[in-house]
Amino acid sequence: MISFEQASALVADLAQALPHETVGLALADGRILAKPIVARRTSPATDVSAMDGYAARDDDLAEAPVRLAVIGEAYAGQAFDGVMAPGSCVRIFTGATAPIGTDRVVIQEEVRREGPRAVFLQTPRGGRNLRAPGSDFAAGDVLVEPGVRLNAQRMVAAAAADLARVSVISRPRVLIISTGEELDEPGRPSKLRPGIPESVSFGVASLVRAWGGKVVDRWRLGDDLPTLEKAARSAVGRADVVVVTGGASVGERDFAKAMFAPLDLQPIFSKVAIKPGKPIWIGRASGALVVGLPGNPTSALVTARLFLAPLIAGLAGLGSAAATDWRSVALTGSLGPCGDRETFVRGRRTQGGVEPIGDQDSSAQKALVLSDVLIRRRPSDPASETGALVEILDF
Template structure:
């Protein structure tokens, strides 16, 4: 049995980004960029109006008030087909290309329209209300660096760069296997026995997706070694990571490791000195990463947050450190002394800090729903009162 820090370091060693792949821009949201986004064009390509108003030449307004003849209109995507001549102006709208010869755009609020004439009561000063060519970015400029997750803002930049496809890190494929004859699919209880709804796999699946992974399947299997061995062979052909829940203890029907034995299971670690979740293990079977989680819902989800999240984040290109952002936070309620195992207390954030949840049982699911933070307690930590600083991690 190893300590939490050692286990975390071993997870980080395995969490290397998968190879890149090119995807259509419409499918890139939420993916991690593998290569920089480089602009294919200069934006704007010409002088662009920044306001609704009138495109004018400065020399026509030096003796304001003056009247100028409106010789046309310019819309975004539909330029004025001509040149701005002396004594003339063009009605122009935001985003439209400024006609050749334009010195500035006078906003419409400062102009009085009288038929085909525009009356300018004063000589304009200050900003030109024009966006100069390349004022946003130039062709060849890097708009988004690799290694970041594409969000709404970065998707806008990628589209503005005029890219149809982008290079992103492949999403790790994750297959989740829940073991236990006592488990049923939620809403579909077995007629053969009173069962327990399988809740763990849904939480693990949500966590995998949150950290950049793709759940390729979710299986619910009985504790039959022959069946589980067959499932293991199928799983490693379809996934980069297989997550097994349950069967991680030492009972007669605990086959989580045994099911992968024919596939040359090589353990990276087996058991970690933490509470909850001591039975957590990590290995490779035929080269594919396999994570074994406890069967109790809270134990499973806590260990998944501590170990599966960094693993998926690293494989997805975010880096495992993205999922291990521990912060120093003030307690808003007391904590008892910690025993000889590192303990992760479920809690919730408040405006004043973090508050421990009352029910810390490893099978508690209502309390789990209230938790949004883990509080780290080192072995031998003494009791802490409200106001004490603790290490916390978003759950």
């Protein structure tokens, strides 16, 4: 059995980014950028209007009030075809290319239209209401650096850069296997025996997606070793990471590790000195990483957050550190002394900090709804009262 720090270090070593792939821009949302987004064009390419109004020459406006002939219109994507001669102006709209000869755009609220002429009542002061070429970015500018998740703002930048495809880190493929004869698919209870709805895989799948992974399948299997061995052979061929829940103890039907034995399972670590979740283990079989989580729901989700989340984040290109952002906050409740194992107490944010929730049972499921942080307690930590600083991790 190893310490939490030792296990975390081993996970960080495993969590190296997968190779990159090129995908269409429409499929890139939420992916981790592998190469920088470099602008293929300058934006704007020419002087464009920043307002709806009238393009005019400063010389014509110097002795306002003045009436100028409106000789055309300019729209975004449809420029005025011609030169704006002295004594004339052009009706223009936001985003339209400024006609040749334009010194400024006078906003429409300051102009009175009289048929074919526009009346400028005063000489304009202040800004020109024009966006200069390259005022947003120039061709060759890096708009988004690699290693970040493409979100709404970055997707806009990628499209503005005139890119049809972008290079992103391949998403780690994850296959989840839930083991245990007692488990039923939610909403479909067995008629042959009393059972319980299988819940852990749904939480694990959500966590995998949140940290950049792709759930390729979710299987619920009984405790028959030949069947489990067959499933293991199929799983390692379809996934970068296989997650097995349950079957991690030493009972007669605990086959989580045995099912991978024919695939030359190489253990990376087995059991960690933490509470809850001591049976957590990680190994490698036929090129795939295998993560064994406890069967109890709270234990499974706590260990998944502590070890699976940084593993997926690293493989996905975010870096494992993105999922291990521990920070100090004040307690708004109290904690008893910690035992000989590092303990992760489920807690919730409050106005002044965090407080532990009441039900810390490893099988509790309703209590998970209230939990949004893990409070870290080191072995043999003394009792802590309100106001004491504790380490927390978003759960």
